[in-house]
Amino acid sequence: MVESPRAPASGERGSDFAKLSRRIAKAGLLDKRPGYYAVRIGLVTSLFAGSWALFAIVGDSWWQIPVAVLLAVAFAQVTLLAHDLAHGQISRSRRTSRLAGLVAGNLAVGLSYGWWMDKHTRHHANPNHEEHDPDVSPDVLIWSERQAEASRGLPRFIGRWQAFLFFPLLTLEGLNLKVSSFRALRRKTLKGRTAEGLLLSAHVLAYVGAVFLVLPPGMALVFLAVHQACYGVYLGCTFAPNHKGMPVLTAEDELDYLRRQVLTSRNVRGGSLVNTALGGLNFQIEHHLFPSMPTANLRRAQPIVRDHCRSLGVDYVECGLFESWGQALRHLHEAGRSLRGVRT
Structure with a gap:
């Protein structure tokens, strides 16, 4: 289970987060939602199984390309369920969460549940922190001017025009x-x-056996490429709006738990469609403050969190989906500014 970053203890009565936490708990928003997750798991399982059934029915046909796109959506939705399992949102039992996570992550979509849990735990503890958040490490992309100055090799080469390369690179994320x-x-x-x-x-x-069993080699390779590309883009477009373009922290930034989570996160507006497509991660601020809160309760927690932040004078950022992507791309372009026109 993904451990929540250390929040102020309940005994710290004056803590800004402790006051908010008491309001959230009093409203019952940390309670589990078994009915909601029973329905959601049923729908996602049906989508996943139905996509594979459609694949078998369509057979040797180029109509499999739309099926590959549909299957990418199914894979992404299973991945989002694995995310909720890792945070303990669905079950209080760590053993149950881990077993279900191994089935959803490793077996269903080919994503190591244990590896991802470790990576995501470190992200939640220090979101957008250059030294501690693996999601902003300069492995391929660079996220700050300081990273640009220190970059070498591939990140330095890509960093010059990374904003234009971001979405093409996402097509490789599923394979990565x-x-x-x-x-x-x-x-x-x-x-x-x-x-x-x-x-x-x-x-x-x-996965590979089923595709090559049903489709001839050339068509099978195209199917795999389209499926993995769409899966990567879907996940990238789900997670990128949450933090990219928000302040990047360093060792010099000393923030308490509440400010560390709120100031580095962004909410995405959009209603039920966006909420379903992003698996509730559009309420990223609430999710980062209360990682174990069931997805269905994040929307109800939002006005409480927003009001609390307003009373403290803490910036609470939210915008539309396309605007969030735009902010992320502008940040990437600015981060690579010093590399443009510089020879490697």
Whole structure:
């Protein structure tokens, strides 16, 4: 289970977060929502199974390309459910959450549940922190002028025009997640490496085997490319609006828990459609303050959190989906400004 970053203890009566936490708890928003998740799991499972059934029915046909797109949506929705499982939003039992997460992550979509949990825990503890958040490490993209100045190799080359390359690069994210998952199996610190490895291998064999069993080689390769590309873009467009373009922190920034989470996060407006497509992560501020809060309660928590931030004079940022992407791209372009016109 993804551990919540250390929040002020309830005994710290004067803490800004403690006051907010008491209001949230009093409203019952930390209570589990088994009915909501039963319906959601049923719908996502039906979408996943139905997409594979449609794949089998369509058979050897170029009409499989739309099916590949539909299956990418199904994979993304399963991934979002695995995210909720990792945060303990669905079940209070760590064992149940882990077993379900291994099925949803490793077996269904080929994403190492244990590796992702470790990475995501570090992100939640220090969102948008240059030294501690793996999501803003300069592996390929650079996120600040300081990273640009220190960059070498591929990040320095891509960083010049990374805003224009962002969406094309997202088409590789699905493949990158699989490669990273298998690479993580070499880590002795990864819990249950054998089970993770077996389930990941089973996924790849079943996934690739099914595609090549039904489709001729050329069409199968196109199907896999379209499916993984759409899956990567979907996930990127889901997670990028949350923090990209928000302040990037360094060791010099000393913020309390509430400000560290709120000032680095952005909410996305859009109603039920956006809420469903993004798996509730459009309420990113509330999610970061209360990671174990069920997705269905985030919307109800929003006015309480927004009012509390307003009373403290803490910026609470929210905008539309396309505007959030625009802010992220402008930030990427500005971060690489010093590299443009500079020879490597």
